[in-house]
Amino acid sequence: MKRILIQFDPDKHPSSFDRVVAIDAGADEVFSYGGVEPEDVAGLVHGAIFTxxxxxxxxxxIFVGGNDVEAAEVIAAKIKQTFFGPMRVSVMIDPNGSNTTAAAAIAAARVHLDLSEITAVVFGGTGPVGERIAHLLLKYGAGVRITSRTIERSTEVCDRLRERFPDGRLTACETGTADGRKSITRGINAIFAAGAAGVQFLKQPQWQGIEGLKLVVDLNAVPPAGLEGIEVTDKGETRDGITCYGAIGVGGLKMKIHKAAVNRLFDANDLILTTDSIDELATEVVGR
Structure with a gap:
């Protein structure tokens, strides 16, 4: 029997990237639907479960992707509401690659650090990838500082994360001033840069001068780098005793995790692969 992946994408055109990865991961057929609205979901799900x-x-x-993370999450919730009893199929939720990218960044960090013993700052921590990195850092016991250009935005995301991790290890910060950035980085051991394209958070002398810094991960593949001096191809390179990863250096692992997750969907009909479950799969991938 053929393995069929049904792609739900809120964007006008369903992602060709997601479709190619699905085929490479072992799906025999990919049925791609773009412009999916919540009211479209039930009919598409019924087509999957009643055939x-x-x-x-x-x-x-089912794979839920697209660039609009909030829209994808609404669609994912509607999918789960449509299932009943044994009439369900497995679902992977990875809009904008947010879950697989965050899982890859954390998996790379765990090769070098015990996350329960560090404090990390997540620049761009209010974006979809940054928020998920913060979630996973907290899951592994790290102290976390989330930044945004406004304290209101970082506080909003922190409040959401504190509902899951209410133990006081999370701090909201803002990056509006040089003094603010200096305060944010005091006493940290790791930096994750997950901001928008074109935003540079620190110059090379600034991050290299942080006492106790052990690891930097810059996920910005578009110049300028989120952290000056990090090459997109860095994959565990060491500079002044600091382990460095760039976007492409993390991207190879992200692709392995993405393919492994798609493949895992066909192990059973009741899996929901999202932030935590994809992170667990990342641990398996790195272990191989």
Whole structure:
């Protein structure tokens, strides 16, 4: 029986990237739907769950992607509401690559550090990737500082994360001034730069001068680098005793995790792969 992945994308044109990765990951067919609205979901889900018997539903799965993370999360919630009893298929939720990228960044960091013993700052921590990196850092016991250009925005995201991690390890910060950035980085051991393209957070002398800094991960693939001096191809390179990763250096692992997650969807008909479950899969991938 063919393994069919049904792609739900809120964007006008469904992502060709996601479709190519799905085929390379072992899906036999990818049915791609763009411009998906919440009211479209039930009919598409019914087409997935009523076409095969319960024992064969593991051969069908749904991927929720697109660039609009909030819209994708609404669609994912609607998908789960449509399932009932054994009539369900596995679902992977990875809008804008946010879950697989965050999982790859954290998996790379865990090769070098015990996250329970560090304090990290997440520049751009209010974006989809940054918020998920912060979530996973907290999951592994790190102290975390989330930055945004306004304290209001970083506080909003911190409040959401504190509902899951209410133990006081999370701090909201803003990067509006040089003094603010200096304060944010005092006493940290790791930096994750996950901001928008074109935003540079620190010059090279600034991050290299941070006492106790052990690791930097810059996920910005578009010049200028989020952290000056980090090359996009850096993959565990050491500069002045600091381990460095760039966007492409992390990207190879992200692709392995993405493919492994798509492949995992066809193991059963009741899996929901999102931030934590994709992170667990990343641990398996790195272990290999």
């Amino acid at each position: 095969r018997g319960p024992a064969d539903l593991k051969n069908s799965a």
